Amino acid sequence: MELVGVLKSWFRVRGRSFEHFSFSVRRLTGVVMALYLLLHLIDISTLVLGKEAYDALLGLFGGRLGLVADSLLWSALVLHGTLGVYSAIVELGYMLEHRRLLLILAWALAVVLIAVGVWVIACALA
């Protein structure tokens, strides 16, 4: 199947349930983190170009851009983690009768962790 068709199916949210939306978020954050890993490898590889090049790149992420980028990354990490734990539990056949409650708890925990994380990042960059 062509990539566009796959992506349309994975990330279709119109007319879809909370469960499917969560599945889409789980997939999307997984892809985002994989791309970040690639970016991170490129970022680190600037060491080969010397200290100045590496410091210049680090400097880019010292201000507002850094706060946004780190916050987005932290959000992706947390969402993938909490929804992943939910997924692991139900995919092993546990708590199926309460899976919706479990999913709501996963989202609630994600929101709390994202808020705390963003606050910590903001304090660190201030």
Place this chain on the structure above:
Amino acid sequence: MKYRLVVRRVKATGGRRFDVFEVEAEPDESVLDVVERVSLQGDRTLTFEHACHHGVCGACGMVINGVERLACITRIGEVARGGVVVVEPLRGFRVVSDLAVDKSRMFGKYRLVTPTTLEKLDSRLDRVEFEKLYDCTECGICYSACPIANTFKDYLGPSLLAIVSRSAEGRVPAVIDSRAGVWACHAAFECSVRCPVDFKPGESIMRLRRRLLKGEVEVEG
């Protein structure tokens, strides 16, 4: 009341288009009734499937305003948005013509279900109070709703795995315990949410997984 029925037309010749029909209908009328009226009075070439008209046969599954539903038990007034209803064929199946899809992808895999499986399900019917919609209607809605069935053609699919899960008493074919079987499911649960008979395919698949992991079910072959 006036409704605008937008039908996604797909023909074997490769043509794809949306046709718009202005129809007069009561909000309580089913989408299937309206589609039938259009085919009788508007366009005799409109192709769609139907049989029982009361939500038991599963023939009239289609995507109505983006959501998989049985057209015969869906009231047009409940799904219309601004008087507009868009009907499309189920996803995940080859479209034969317009709203009619080839469900052999689903029915063709029934050979994996041992004959006794269906007999066991029949025998269970004796133990339930007379209840409409006790069993899977084989409408294909779960295949259309499932993001994995839509993207992985070898996947056995939610309804088949659910039937196996509910009937397996100790043994399942090897394909059930494979990449194309229960392990392809990724817990989107859209199949369970959309199932018109509340058969809960998603939960059934996960239960079968658990039994496989615990060694309660033996894998044949």
